[in-house]
Amino acid sequence: MKDLGKLKYFLDIKLAHDQEGLFLYQQKYTLDILNECGMLGFNPSLFPMEANHKLALANGPPYSNTLKYRRLIGCLIYLTITRPKLTYYVHVLSQFMQTTLQDHWNATIRVLRYLKSSPGQGIVLPKNNNLQLVSFCDSDLASCPITSKSTSGYLMKLGKTPISWKTKKQVTISRSYSEAEYRTITHATSEIIWLCNLLNTLQVPCTFPTPLYCDNQAVIHLAANFVFHERTKHIKVDCHFIRDHV
Structure with a gap:
């Protein structure tokens, strides 16, 4: 070599x-x-x-x-x-x-x-970085005029550096902003889990919880509320998946 x-x-x-x-x-x-x-x-x-x-x-x-x-x-x-x-x-x-x-x-x-x-x-990779994983996600509602499907997007940052990002049209049709945002949080949570496993493999321990920022108050309350509502039956699996990781 x-x-x-x-x-x-x-x-x-x-x-x-x-x-x-x-x-x-x-x-x-x-x-x-x-x-x-x-x-x-x-x-x-x-x-x-x-x-x-x-x-x-x-x-x-x-x-x-x-x-x-x-x-x-x-x-x-x-x-x-x-x-x-x-x-x-x-x-x-x-x-x-x-x-x-x-x-x-x-x-x-x-x-x-x-x-x-x-x-x-x-992209700047700073020499001095706290290596704290932070994530952001957002979604619109029925942005596709043909299929009425929403578009999800998330951004993962390790300290000040973006390391993972994605924009994708959702597979199913959401009937409210809360549902569309909740599906986006589900995708972002899966990415966070994968990144934490990857960082641990690279000997970068994720000792602190990863904050996931969302701008929908209804979704934030839904993720923190353990009372299951009738209106969330259609996203039952996503609800339990998010709450478990919260």
């Missing part, structure tokens, strides 16, 4: 070392994507996607080069390794790889213009 020194570049991920810690970013990979799509001369955008987009209901002309769209979405998925903020937008755009319209391609171009405004963003 040969010692090649400190790791600087691995699988299109650049690693910058300094006294504060380690910085992971994919600037070269981002610029290669922009160059391949001919976007280096375009004006940058301050935001990647419209807040109230209707991409699922778009009925414009089809996009001619579906293979190009699929390849670009695959590149953006790999870019989410160091850009957690892109996860939701890539999740939305990846739903149209089978039937791609011109509106979907235009929305992808907006994401590329946003990347052009900040190609060097990444």
